[in-house]
Amino acid sequence: MSDDGYTRITLRIPDGLHAKLTAEAARTSKSMNAEIVARLNESLDMPKPTESALEMRMRLGSYREMLSSAASMSGHQLAALREIQADGHTEGMTDTWPIKEGEDVDTKLEELSHAQHFFHQQFDRVSRLLLDIALAEIKGKPIPADGIRELLKQHGIPSTAIDYAR
Numbered sequence: 237m238s239d240d241g242y243t244r245i246t247l248r249i250p251d252g253l254h255a256k257l258t259a260e261a262a263r264t265s266k267s268m269n270a271e272i273v274a275r276l277n278e279s280l281d282m283p284k285p286t287e288s289a290l291e292m293r294m295r296l297g298s299y300r301e302m303l304s305s306a307a308s309m310s311g312h313q314l315a316a317l318r319e320i321q322a323d324g325h326t327e328g329m330t331d332t333w334p335i336k337e338g339e340d341v342d343t344k345l346e347e348l349s350h351a352q353h354f355f356h357q358q359f360d361r362v363s364r365l366l367l368d369i370a371l372a373e374i375k376g377k378p379i380p381a382d383g384i385r386e387l388l389k390q391h392g393i394p395s396t397a398i399d400y401a402r
Contacts, residue, residue, distance in 0.1 A: 247272075288381040292398050293369060296384075299397045300362040307355035310348055317345050361391045 249257075261271035321341045365387055372379045379387065388395055 289379065289384055292381055292384050293366065295398050296362055296366055300359060300366065303355050303359040303362065307352055307359060310352040310355060314345065314348050314352060317341060317348060321345065358393065358397075361393050362397065365391045365393060 257268060257271055261268045264271065266274065365384075368387065369379050369384065384398070385395065388397065
């Protein structure tokens, strides 16, 4: 380092990159050196998402996929229950069907309807949260893990969602 606080270096860059930097420096009314220093500072100052925040995003994505599957399965079970309700009998049903012999069809329909509503609602909330996280990253302000935990609360998502797929 010299007395002026700068270190002089020799830099080799491809011709095409040099042309782009020259054009950008002219456009922003900077010297080539000032343009390069500004770009390097900008890239080094950008906060990087922490690994735990990345892991949380991946788990939220897995949780969202599970919610989608659960909503789909509950939809199939609701359709089967409505068919059972229309036929008026549950004889021959096994534990793999949405209702067991002797269970009340109307009660089971209500339970499954509530479950399906929950799955859809949580899917939408997790999707909005993942969109918020992505938009923050696009703006160069990634959300750290503790911020994601706070957003879970704000979006009404159970904290157990980030424990999914561990």
